[in-house]
Amino acid sequence: MSDESADIGLIRAVLRAADAGDLDGCRNTCTPTWSSPLPGAGCGRGPRDLARRSRGDGRGLSGPADHAARRCVRAAGLVALRCTLTGTHRGPFNGLEPTGRPIDVMSNDFYRIEDGRGVEGWIVTDTGTLFAQIT
Structure with a gap:
């Protein structure tokens, strides 16, 4: 397996x-110092926060959470991923009461890997579409 395939x-x-x-699983694939800044939601720190935030805890979005990867490329020490994020608006989210509506939005994410483990992730989700779907 190539380094590119392994990183993806x-x-x-x-x-x-x-x-x-x-x-x-998050502990096995990420470093203890994992960080992932999310615009408007602060910066996630460590595998525990990664697992909690991805499931939507504290953000009002819940499963099934799914990052369906559409396109992945690796260059300059980063993996770029275009994915679709799906879930349901089941709790308060940025001041909006739960609607029970499904979400289906695109996200363009970038991840840095060191020594075979994830170190950082930068998540750029289409929040315009997200808010249109839950309001």
């Missing part, structure tokens, strides 16, 4: 673990 496979494993809320 690792990021897919990170997302599978995070989407499942699998803390052990």
